[in-house]
Amino acid sequence: MTNSFADYLNTDLFFVIGSNPTEAHPMAGAKIMSSVMSGKSKLIVADPRRIELAEKADIWLQLRPGTDIPLLNGMMHIIIKEGLHDKKFIEERTEGFEELKATVEKYTPERVSELTGVPVNLLYDAARLYATTAKAMLCYTLGITEHICGVHNVMSTANIAMLTGHLGKEGCGVNPQRGQNNVQGACDMGALPNVYPGYQAVVNPDIQAKFEKAWGVKLDNKLGLTIPDMMDGAVEGKVKAMYILGEDPVLTDPDANHIKKALTKMDFVVAQEIFMSETAKYADVILPGASFAEKDGTFSSSERRVQRVRKAIEPLGDSRPDWWITCEIAKRMGYKMDFESPRQIWDEMASLSPIFAGINYDRIEHTGLQWPCPTVDHPGTPILHTQSFSRGKGLFKAIEHIPPAEMPDEEYPYLLSTGRILYHYNITTRFSSALDAHRPEEAAMLHPADAATLGVCTGDKVRVTSRRGSVVTKVNVTDKVMSGMIWMSFHYRETPTNELTVNAFDPISKTGEYKVAAVQLEKVV
Amino acid sequence: MPTVTLTVDGQQVTVPKGTTVLEAAWKAGAFVPTLCHDPELSKPGACRICVVEIKGARNLPASCVTEAAEGMVVETASPAVVEARKTILELMLDNHPEDCLTCHQAGDCKLQDYAYFYNVKPGAFGGEKKNYEIEDDNLFIVRNMNKCILCGKCLRACEEKQGRAVIDFAYRGFKTKVATAMDKPLADSVCVSCGTCVAVCPTGALTEKAMIGQARKWEVEKVRTTCPFCGVGCNFDLNVKGGKVIGVTSNAAAPANGRDMCVKGRFGTDYIHSPKRLTKPLIKKNGEFVESSWDEALDLVASKLGEIKTKFGSDSIAALSSARCTNEDNYVMQKFMRAAIGTNNVDHCART
Numbered sequence: 001m002t003n004s005f006a007d008y009l010n011t012d013l014f015f016v017i018g019s020n021p022t023e024a025h026p027m028a029g030a031k032i033m034s035s036v037m038s039g040k041s042k043l044i045v046a047d048p049r050r051i052e053l054a055e056k057a058d059i060w061l062q063l064r065p066g067t068d069i070p071l072l073n074g075m076m077h078i079i080i081k082e083g084l085h086d087k088k089f090i091e092e093r094t095e096g097f098e099e100l101k102a103t104v105e106k107y108t109p110e111r112v113s114e115l116t117g118v119p120v121n122l123l124y125d126a127a128r129l130y131a132t133t134a135k136a137m138l139c140y141t142l143g144i145t146e147h148i149c150g151v152h153n154v155m156s157t158a159n160i161a162m163l164t165g166h167l168g169k170e171g172c173g174v175n176p177q178r179g180q181n182n183v184q185g186a187c188d189m190g191a192l193p194n195v196y197p198g199y200q201a202v203v204n205p206d207i208q209a210k211f212e213k214a215w216g217v218k219l220d221n222k223l224g225l226t227i228p229d230m231m232d233g234a235v236e237g238k239v240k241a242m243y244i245l246g247e248d249p250v251l252t253d254p255d256a257n258h259i260k261k262a263l264t265k266m267d268f269v270v271a272q273e274i275f276m277s278e279t280a281k282y283a284d285v286i287l288p289g290a291s292f293a294e295k296d297g298t299f300s301s302s303e304r305r306v307q308r309v310r311k312a313i314e315p316l317g318d319s320r321p322d323w324w325i326t327c328e329i330a331k332r333m334g335y336k337m338d339f340e341s342p343r344q345i346w347d348e349m350a351s352l353s354p355i356f357a358g359i360n361y362d363r364i365e366h367t368g369l370q371w372p373c374p375t376v377d378h379p380g381t382p383i384l385h386t387q388s389f390s391r392g393k394g395l396f397k398a399i400e401h402i403p404p405a406e407m408p409d410e411e412y413p414y415l416l417s418t419g420r421i422l423y424h425y426n427i428t429t430r431f432s433s434a435l436d437a438h439r440p441e442e443a444a445m446l447h448p449a450d451a452a453t454l455g456v457c458t459g460d461k462v463r464v465t466s467r468r469g470s471v472v473t474k475v476n477v478t479d480k481v482m483s484g485m486i487w488m489s490f491h492y493r494e495t496p497t498n499e500l501t502v503n504a505f506d507p508i509s510k511t512g513e514y515k516v517a518a519v520q521l522e523k524v525v
Numbered sequence: 526m527p528t529v530t531l532t533v534d535g536q537q538v539t540v541p542k543g544t545t546v547l548e549a550a551w552k553a554g555a556f557v558p559t560l561c562h563d564p565e566l567s568k569p570g571a572c573r574i575c576v577v578e579i580k581g582a583r584n585l586p587a588s589c590v591t592e593a594a595e596g597m598v599v600e601t602a603s604p605a606v607v608e609a610r611k612t613i614l615e616l617m618l619d620n621h622p623e624d625c626l627t628c629h630q631a632g633d634c635k636l637q638d639y640a641y642f643y644n645v646k647p648g649a650f651g652g653e654k655k656n657y658e659i660e661d662d663n664l665f666i667v668r669n670m671n672k673c674i675l676c677g678k679c680l681r682a683c684e685e686k687q688g689r690a691v692i693d694f695a696y697r698g699f700k701t702k703v704a705t706a707m708d709k710p711l712a713d714s715v716c717v718s719c720g721t722c723v724a725v726c727p728t729g730a731l732t733e734k735a736m737i738g739q740a741r742k743w744e745v746e747k748v749r750t751t752c753p754f755c756g757v758g759c760n761f762d763l764n765v766k767g768g769k770v771i772g773v774t775s776n777a778a779a780p781a782n783g784r785d786m787c788v789k790g791r792f793g794t795d796y797i798h799s800p801k802r803l804t805k806p807l808i809k810k811n812g813e814f815v816e817s818s819w820d821e822a823l824d825l826v827a828s829k830l831g832e833i834k835t836k837f838g839s840d841s842i843a844a845l846s847s848a849r850c851t852n853e854d855n856y857v858m859q860k861f862m863r864a865a866i867g868t869n870n871v872d873h874c875a876r877t
């Protein structure tokens with residue numbers, strides 16, 4: 001995120017695209033809801049579903065799934081045509097405007113309306129409102145990234161924000177709310193195949209030398225595998241062993257049957273988990289980790305804030321903190337990792353990562369700190385890009401529409417889209433007796449017209465089949481989804497939605513296209 | 526910033542213009558009780574427990590809605606003030622259940638504290654008692670409207686902090702009650718069970734269902750931590766008793782969320798003590814998981830990974846790190862893969 005959650009209270013307009021914050025990021029959603037309800041800010045929502053925020057929105061753009069680029073290009077077309085772009089900002093802070101202009105030129109309101117399904121007049125209203133509101137904040141999440149064109153979608157959001165100068169100021173910005181509690185932190189810590197902690201490239205020889213010196217070993221300078229490549233590699237027999245910490249790819253990654261095949265094929269799989277996940281069942285060894293209440297450490301939130309996690313109770317039974325377990329394996333393989341405490345681990349990390357160098361446990365005792373924070377007297381960075389962008393000038397990227405990998409056809413006539421619901425978080429919450437009692441099973445959303453065609457009512461079951469798998473689910477008949485579309489969550493092992501999703505990824509980010517797959521529906525009697 | 530100077534209980538205090546008399550009095554170190562006032566919510570000035578005497582004013586103004594002015598002379602504990610507060614408390618206690626002994630809120634209840642402080646006993650007027658059914662239809666929250674003092678904090682929090690306005694005052698006079706639209710059960714309303722109303726309620730009218738009967742307020746150890754669910758990064762206090770997490774309460778000092786949370790953070794951490802937790806290392810033998818010692822499991826993992834590394838090379842091993850685990854766990858994992866295994870094959874679900 002470029003801004004802080006606190007800054008949500010300073011904006012006059014939220015443009016929420018591909019994000020359902022009141023369910024997936026509830027406290028971010030609550031800030032938007034209360035700001036809109038009190039009349040402080042206006043709201044534009046772009047989402048195929050009539051999500052809760054769509055009902056409160058001044059403008060709701062019900063676009064077809066996978067048409068975010070044409071929508072944003074169309075809005076930019078109007079903004080430029082009407083001269084509503086921020087010429088000063090573009091001049092001083094950006095490059096590539098002419099290319100962008102040439103591309104969006106082709107996205108006339110009429111053509112965009114055809115592609116997206118959004119009426120022309122709403123395109124005008126949204127473009128004008130966004131461009132002319134001084135403090136406007138764009139918020140997006142997985143509805144933008146979980147497409148084969150995810151990276152291009154993200155660039156498009158940056159384009160429209162730069163075009164209107166809605167960046168690097170209080171109450172303005174582009175805010176991807178990160179999904180899981182510590183997805184920001186896992187990236188920050190270098191749990192990625194291309195970077196060490198602090199986003200330092202593994203292919204950079206100076207960086208490599210620094211880490212070799214600190215860690216006392218020779219390091220590899222070629223990029224590692226991303227998850228989809230690991231899974232493909234396992235199926236092909238090149239990846240022989242996998243060490244899986246606290247993730248459940250069988251339930252949460254696209255095309256679950258492909259993942260199962262990969263896990264079965266490997267010689268050795270270790271799962272470090274707190275519950276018997278669907279993935280752990282495929283392991284040769286399961287190591288019981290401790291929950292967040294049983295260990296010290298830190299999480300980094302969406303707003304880049306490093307905050308303390310504190311040990312409240314002893315690890316249950318024979319479980320152990322995850323860092324301890326990994327260190328023990330290293331030791332037994334002849335590499336010494338003698339950390340005594342998470343504080344010590346943090347300090348080593350910070351000493352090697354300039355963007356975290358100024359953060360230590362003493363400084364984050366009370367409120368946490370937002371990185372970049374290069375020195376111990378640096379106050380942290382609540383808003384990014386106030387003076388310049390990471391690369392100096394912000395670069396406009398001219399982007400063309402890329403349709404989803406798989407679209408409904410005669411054989412698989414419905415469009416499946418997936419996401420999270422309020423009462424669950426991925427899979428852990430299924431082990432909360434209270435939350436699970438509240439929402440014990442999948443309730444796929446289906447439009448009344450389609451329900452009538454299929455002859456089903458709320459509570460009835462349908463079989464959902466894609467080219468990759470088939471699951472049975474109860475349905476919830478509602479006009480919150482458009483007809484021709486079915487929407488499901490992925491929290492339930494009894495209804496493993498990701499057996500259906502498509503094994504297609506953004507070529508750059510390797511993010512799976514969870515948001516669009518073609519399926520067939522039939523009533524189960 | 527322009528300031529004003531006033532006198533509170535004979536002591537001079539200077540505050541920014543626009544400060545309320547209540548805040549100025551607090552700044553001067555005076556004790557002024559509040560019930561309906563909340564620093565983060567709008568101010569109705571309704572309960573009047575915060576009344577003070579201001580020289581020259583005709584009656585006793587509610588200090589939470591009176592702006593401090595230059596030269597003001599304020600008395601926070603004059604006999605008239607104390608008398609007025611006692612009367613307010615007597616009226617509240619008159620139709621309040623006398624069951625502090627078993628009330629979950631005892632020890633953390635403003636009504637109880639003020640009654641104690643001003644030595645007010647119930648039954649002064651002998652009036653009618655409220656007699657509502659206890660509402661426990663919602664899975665997470667119990668509402669006992671007999672204990673409600675109608676301060677309105679819950680409905681203001683629901684509207685102003687969560688943007689929902691699920692509840693409001695209903696009916697009139699003695700029958701006034703905080704209720705959902707059409708006075709339906711919470712479970713049938715649009716309530717999202719965020720529990721923000723519970724967090725602000727000064728009495729035992731709203732309580733967290735799972736914590737009732739688990740611990741007296743003073744037995745609980747509170748450990749501040751960060752939510753393990755979504756990326757908003759709410760902070761809250763784990764409530765611990767006897768080595769067990771019994772629930773969660775919010776902490777106003779939390780940077781991203783203050784006292785507000787969602788249903789998962791506030792009510793979902795009971796998974797910690799789920800009987801389904803894995804508590805022993807397991808090794809698969811003949812297709813079945815068998816419990817093992819740590820030494821056996823760790824030695825097996827180390828030797829297997831070592832063998833595969835020797836036979837097929839470092840790049841034949843891959844790791845999925847975790848977006849749910851701590852930074853420190855992730856740092857150790859990538860260091861292990863890079864330094865001990867010798868590969869950059871480490872990734873996590875960055876994309877979900």
Ligand code: SF4
Pocket residue numbers: 666679682683687689690691692715716717718719720721722723
């Ligand atoms: S739990 Fe949340 S939504 Fe429900 S009444 Fe209370 S504040 Fe409102």
Ligand code: SF4
Pocket residue numbers: 672673674675676677678679680703722725726727728730731
């Ligand atoms: S329920 Fe609690 S917060 Fe709500 S009005 Fe009654 S006493 Fe006040």
Ligand code: SF4
Pocket residue numbers: 025026027028752753754755756757758759782786787788789790791
């Ligand atoms: S309490 Fe809810 S909104 Fe806050 S971090 Fe946890 S899951 Fe997210």
